[in-house]
Amino acid sequence: DAKTTQPPSMDCAEGRAANLPCNHSTISGNEYVYWYRQIHSQGPQYIIHGLKNNETNEMASLIITEDRKSSTLILPHATLRDTAVYYCIATYTGRRALTFGSGTRLQVQP
Amino acid sequence: EPEVTQTPSHQVTQMGQEVILRCVPISNHLYFYWYRQILGQKVEFLVSFYNNEISEKSEIFDDQFSVERPDGSNFTLKIRSTKLEDSAMYFCASSSPGTSGTDTQYFGPGTRLTVL
Numbered sequence: 001d002a003k004t005t006q007p008p009s010m011d012c013a014e015g016r017a018a019n020l021p022c023n024h025s026t027i028s029g030n031e032y033v034y035w036y037r038q039i040h041s042q043g044p045q046y047i048i049h050g051l052k053n054n055e056t057n058e059m060a061s062l063i064i065t066e067d068r069k070s071s072t073l074i075l076p077h078a079t080l081r082d083t084a085v086y087y088c089i090a091t092y093t094g095r096r097a098l099t100f101g102s103g104t105r106l107q108v109q110p
Numbered sequence: 111e112p113e114v115t116q117t118p119s120h121q122v123t124q125m126g127q128e129v130i131l132r133c134v135p136i137s138n139h140l141y142f143y144w145y146r147q148i149l150g151q152k153v154e155f156l157v158s159f160y161n162n163e164i165s166e167k168s169e170i171f172d173d174q175f176s177v178e179r180p181d182g183s184n185f186t187l188k189i190r191s192t193k194l195e196d197s198a199m200y201f202c203a204s205s206s207p208g209t210s211g212t213d214t215q216y217f218g219p220g221t222r223l224t225v226l
Binding site for chain 1: 114143145147152153154155158166168199201203213214215216217218219220222
């Protein structure tokens with residue numbers, strides 16, 4: 001699985017969009033980009049995943065660059081409950097062992 | 111919405127004792143996983159299980175660990191002789207075949223294991 005790089009921490013004002021970047025410059029053509037988050041010590045929560053196209057669901061949007069070397073997770077209207085560690089994972093299929101890095105600690109400020 | 115459940119939420123045991131952590135995966139899922147997270151560290155993969163067999167395991171998953179699906183609903187992780195360094199949060203996850211060959215893993219809330 002391709003290595004991913006994320007900033008260690010970010011702040012965002014409540015109600016504003018949170019844009020979390022992820023670099024995966026060595027990603028291969030059939031590797032997906034998955035995003036999870038972990039609130040305190042709870043189990044990782046699935047957010048969204050994509051291959052090439054941008055994706056949107058009720059939680060977030062995922063923007064993948066055309067060359068697939070990076071992506072951005074967008075939380076359109078961040079709330080205090082979105083404060084968490086966000087993980088970007090590149091993997092051939094979600095069925096495989098997921099390799100969690102250190103992620104980005106997002107702090108949503110009131 | 112279906113979810114993965116785990117019991118107990120917190121388990122305290124003495125070093126050298128056997129523990130069994132229990133998980134009920136999402137009902138129509140076919141793939142099952144265990145991960146652990148030592149306090150302050152990354153989430154680490156332990157093992158994946160499909161069709162009553164281990165399909166993948168990490169170096170952490172040594173002979174003191176075993177997994178079992180004893181019935182149609184439960185998935186268990188057994189640690190035969192616990193060590194202090196086994197103290198961690200243990201997360202169960204499950205997935206089912208998705209579109210385009212992707213399987214999304216859904217995680218349970220975890221069991222906090224404390225070895226004294």
